[in-house]
Amino acid sequence: MATSCAQTLALQSNSSGLNRFKEKLVAKLLSFYDEQSLIDVTFEVSNPTAVVPAHRLILAAASPYFENLFNGEQGNNPDIEMNDIDSDIFERLITFCYTGEALITVNNVGAMLKGALILQLDDVINSCVDCLMTNIKEHTLQAAYTLERETQCERLKQKLIEYEIKNFIEISRRVEFLSFDVEKLQRILESDNLNITREEDAYDAIKRWFNYDVPARQEQLPILIACLRLTQFDADFLWTHIQPLPGCELLALQPISWIREPAARTRVNMRFTEPRATCEKTFLALCHSEMNKNLVQYNKAEDKWQEYASLEIDYTYYCMILKDDNLIFIGGCKSGITSNIVRSLNIRNKTWENFPAMKQARCGLCVVALDDKIYAIGGLEDKKVLSSVERYTPSDGWESVSSLIVERYKARAVTLNNKIYIVGGKNTNGDLKLVECYNPGSNTWTSCADMTKCRDFPFVKVHKGHIYVLDTYSAKSRQSVERYDPQRNTWSKICCLNADWARIAGMSLDNKLWFIGRPKSDDWSSVSVYDEANDRWVKKCSFSNVNGYFRCIVPVALLSSK
Template sequence: MSLSVSGLPKPGNVRNDVRHNWEVMQSVYKLYNEQKFTDILFEFPYTTYKFTAHRLILAAASPYFLELFDQTEDDCNSLTVTKMDSDTFEELVVYCYNGQTDITAGNAERMAKGAMLLRLYEVVDICVNYMMDHISDFLVRKLIPLAAELVYEKFETRLLAYIVKNFKEVNRNGEIFDLNMTQWKFILKELDVNVVTQAYIFLATKGWYEYNATERQQYLPDLIGSLTLTEFDNDFLRQQIKPLPGCEGLATESLKKRGELPSWVAVQNWGEDWLGYKDILIYNQAKVEWVKATRLEIKRYYFSTAFMGNSLYFIGGRSRDGVSKAVLSYNLLTKTFSTMPSLQDKRTAACVAVVNNSIYVFGGKADNSLTSVECYSTSTGRWEYKSGTPTPRAAAGVAILNADIYLIGGKDLRMLNRVDVYNVSTNRWYNCNPMAEARESPAVTVHQDLIYAMSGGFRDLKTVERYDPKQDKWTKIASLNVARRYICAASIGDQLWAFGGVIGPAQWDDTVEVYDEASDKWLVKKKLPVTGKFDCVTLPTNLADNLN
């Protein structure tokens, strides 16, 4: 064999050298099996079992053996093994010779421990892969302390990732209680709150703490503080979190902050009780679902809802006497109704937008579709006409973006795909590119600086479009799972929601869907507690809490 200056094989002879090395190791392994030329004896306490091996091979394969032999006298030819059983030790010695080992459910744990001691990390990886690939053969509760004992990052990372992915199942089986503080905090950080709610996470954390309250009490405030406490309602903060040791201050601070945050409220303006009580829903961020807050008696339907000041306004609609111009307000502080100045025109199916402490009402329908626009502000205390819409339209969608009001779709004698923009400061209208599809009563909302329009029409559309104002362009995205009309859309945090509506001639629907932009799919969420057509408005949380 030709050698380079350094004594290593030249590149041209690598294939032959690999074969040579393999044959040499086979011969060495044969000598080990025949116990020839061995120079170190291993003995085990409380047993007569012993065997010998080649010091050079073990030192070359394991940093542990290299250090061990460096620290022993040259004339030392025997060692007593006390930190592992003879079977495990011999299997790992064999691996040093031939690079092979057979891992099973019966030996994986002890082999992993032994391999960590001998610093045979390839064997540790083999054991970890086996245990994680056959995790049903092992208890997660058993693997948690093993990972802590081994102090092997790859194992702990993979095990914690499994727990995060299967959190509900692992929690339900009571296998999480042996997690240490660091592991538990890592899991809380990695959990997907769209899959596991904040309320569920809180209860699991509380259960983990109560499993060993004496030792874990010191960690509790840190863990509870890592949750998004402002998503819990006031009663939950007072009754569940405030009594926990060290968490009173967290609850108090969260109550204060929570009052300053927005809450999303859905007002039923049409449901099974057309001329009576209407349900008010609040989005519960901790539970990731819509919950029923209260009922208000509003003897109209298909009215429009706005929020301004401390009050909800219920505008126009249809009563027993036909199309109405009445305006009713509900003060969220005093929980009282007031009759407000009436509209100048009777109208139902109108669009409503609130800009600069003024309520704008666009179009709608009386005997025919309207072009008139009215504006109400508390400073004037009356409704005043503004520049009318370019075309008559009822049942349009409305969105506010950059202080401009977009009027989208709707119906005159036919369904419209038209899009017009009203500039509040100039009292003028501008035209935008139309949608791909005509939509009557589309669900419209602004989400992450784009306008989304979905559903609508008498033929129950599934389709969804979004508008980029910078490019004046509409683009279709994934369709909804359920085709319906009169649905409501809302942008909540970083999520786009669609819920409620009607299917077919008169079947109210309780479906809730959330758009997953990464996969371009709509995901079905927990159903609404009541059905109907809804208007979604944003309120300060301290006012929304008064609806309960």
Template sequence: MASKSTTNLSSLHSVGVLCNLDDLRKHENLCDVSLCVGGCQLSAHKVVLSACSPYFKAMFTQDMAEKNQSYVTFHCVNVDAMEMIIDFAYTGKLQVTASNVQSLVPAACLFQMHLIIDECCQFLESQLHVNNCIGIWRFAYDYGLIELTQVLFKFINQNFEEISKLDEIHDLPVKYLIKILSSDDLNVSSEESVFQILESWIMWDVEARKINLPRLLKCVRLSLLSATYLRRSSLLNSLISYNSLAWDIMHSSVQGELTLDQQHVRPRCAPKLLCAVGGKNGLFATLSSLEIYLPAKNEWKSMAALPQPRYECSAVVADRKLYVLGGIVCEPYKQHSNTVVVWDPDKNNWIKSVGMLKSRSSFASVVLKGEIYVLGGYDGESYLKHVEKFSPRKSTWERVTDMKQTRICFSAAALHDCIYAIGGYGPAHQDSVEMYNTTTMHWQMLKPMLNKRINFGVTVYQDSIYVMGGHSGTAHLRSMEKYDTEKEEWELCNSMRRPRTGIGTAVIDGKFYVVGGHSGHEYLNDVECYDPGDKTWERCSGMNSARCAFGLVAL
């Protein structure tokens, strides 16, 4: 009987072929090219080099002069790096070290040998430290190592406060400094830290660097700095007299007259934690507690309590501080309030801010271009369509164009210089939506939601507005719907795990967090998280206290 046996020997065969080819090279048998580098001649086979490198393949197979040459000279390649590349071509073996990586990367990039490039990148990433990250980043950036550059830049952003204390930051060419200081993700305690780096970098070589002052000032979020702080900058005040453009930028900032493209009002660094504050967890139980959620640890931590218990309040983040506005304050007696208190996360304390023009509860608030807008609500006597805004920089409130409809128990969102007032009650359950254009200062009605909702959550993500939960007037809701601002259409999304009203919602790292509320049967402390990528909900660690009608923000 005939039999057949098939065995895959490709791996053994490949190793054997490489060993034999390397042996031929070492004995200079059948070699057809010598690579001349740094006074040395390194023998090789064109076919082997071409099989490993697109650069050599093009050189030896296309109509290039080197195709028929036996000697090819390289002036810009390190001889040790060339030897390593040839060895790798014949053996597949490579040892990257701190002493050879800087010469190996340029050669590997030149010859387009991506396996070597990847190995070098992994080595450099493994060596990453605060003390060397700037130098490695510049090196990776110059050689177009995109993925490594992104990793390093993220590391620099996250550790900037520590890195900024090193002398190496002062040796940066201006193009690198501009890239760092322009980053939205720069992890700094305040914009003053960024401004101080600008000053110290200029001071390192004043005469040579003062010409860069206007470009660098545009990287700083001047609107986040007080006029008093800017006036105290003796260095810049002395330099701007020599530069009219720098003087214009600084003068406009001090006078509060920056144009929109100069304002840079968005604070640095994406939110890292949730803050849940106030609310109620019983018919007569009003809360003053503040707790924060750390997604990385999946845990809640109690912080300094509000000066007074309050519910049906609103909370926003401005200038990296938590603002809690209005609501019903229960001490010394129950009243609709216009008071505003501010929590400083660095000091874990509360201070009183300037009160709103109008007392209100069950209202909505948003932050746009660094200013806090409060909309609608109930003042104890009537439903409101009144809108006002607060400038943290000027510490002043001013009246803004009223909404078209009175609204309480509704939600608001800010997107693309516009404010959206959504749903609520006034005096019936609403599905209506209106939009305020901050440029034209006019409101216009938009397409209504698919469901009427009060006391629901809202988030903004990738040019869309998501609403979830709440109460329709007949039932507690667990549904979620999305408004596409370009298509001007609402569509249903995957529903939450359970119905809830009086909730808090926020976005961290592209995930929606829905917190607390009331299920119709009980006050809730549980948390759900939605991933818009895979469109799934999952449970997270619950708050220390159940709460409803409270403030929730990402900070």
């Protein structure tokens, strides 16, 4: 008989007649409930004491909890005690069994969720979790964490993880983050959608979590480090930051081999080799014209450059550095007067902020960031060539450190192996091929091997543990390129780059070295990638001309879509 009824309903499922029948049936059931007619079970609920009448068949159909209850030992009892749910919440949930609607508010959502979990009302559970997540704010997040621990609600746990993935930077700075268990943190870090703009953000969060309780978390640290996209770090970072961590030696060696030996990648067992979806990167350049200055970005999908922001900058010969979400403009010259001004442009929201001024006015300086510190090196103060160096930290502002051995301006500096290398430039004696290395641990500069030629305002890039250098301008038709090996303290010439000059140059992207240059007679910039195995430059594509003074690679997610 039951089978026959089910088949009849299936055949009529799309008929308007069946829909009318269902509406009438539900209306009649509600009237029975309101009038307490044909009641066959009564619940005695405490806090406060109340009596809630109902119909067994309706509750059993709505909830596996009631179905099991009524089929159990006390299933035939006309009166059943309920001690785990407050009477008001219980009555609301019984009403849901009849109407399919539950009145959930910010004030009662916790109690409603606990009651729905007991009564196994999945639709109410989902509605409670949605209500929690819709109204979650900084001051209510702690309450959500507490509720998840008390209820062990799997859907709430999953929604919180989705929230943590989406708001990872903010969450990782909260005190609650330090108490995350390793399984939870692993689920978050494994996500390809982790909302970070650079892989270092995830590494910094792991270190903060690890340092909170080092003895208890040493064995767990490699589990989390393995969740990082290790091939997105350069070899220098892997050697200095990952390899020294307990249990992480092999985790550092594998990506170093993957980076340095492309031909051997099929033999390297790496869990993650691609960047996260949120960490796709693009080119960003600052371009000058007589009228204004623009930030432009490369649109990979359309293979073209487009304006990102128009900037009002009324001074020149400043130096810029990308740090976190900010382009920091340091020093410069205005109306012939050297400046010590420091300003920061947040490239996500395109707003300016003033930083503390340097101790000394500088133009034509070079700037690098190392261990969250910014170094301003050399330059000119009016017509005086400087050897002085100063360092900025948010806590201490600008402070002087050891001066260069040889004063210079229009030089370039990079970081490698936790040290700073300054290359070329010029002083009153002319163009320089001198190279110096700064050790922040001992606060000393030492001389390195000279380049093979003098270079004024060169382009310099660290790639796979070496320093690559080429001139900004070249009088010849081919750019001279050389490479420094810090282990051997030697320079060697490599294949020349076929470009008259390169205003946007020397970027390491996708573990390859890219140079962008433009011949004097052409309006297009050519893009070349260095083939290390064959010591040759391979032309990849051309961009419409971008006269870029400053160039960098930034995560796409960092750039505003507005």
